[in-house]
Amino acid sequence: MIGLNRKLDKLGRVVVPADYRYRTGIDIGDQIKITEEAGKLIIEKVKPFCKICGSEENINEQYSVCEDCINKIKSI
Ligand SMILES: [Zn+2]
Incomplete structure (x- = not known):
């Protein structure tokens, strides 16, 4: 998979591209869980x-x- 480079804003937020949300089934308003593993952030739909x-x-x-x-x- 080709990654996208994004900047975190001043509050640490980042926009998850619609294409990524669509493919992962994570949609706006969903509860997500963020975990860290080996220096990487993992976002999962709760x-x-x-x-x-x-x-x-x-x-x-x-x-x-x-x-x-x-x-x-x-x-x-
Ligand atoms: Zn029950």
Whole structure:
């Protein structure tokens, strides 16, 4: 892959090119995780997960809770 040279602005921000966002499935407004590994920054899209049990399946994104937990709460 050919890299692009970009400058960080005064606040340390950089624009991620639309082509890169499209190919990685990272879109404007997505929650991202930034990690450092061997002197390189890695940007990953954060998958929605249940704030109660940690599951990544059947997430109600409005509440950030999985349907199983919603059903358990409703049955209380
Ligand atoms: Zn859950």
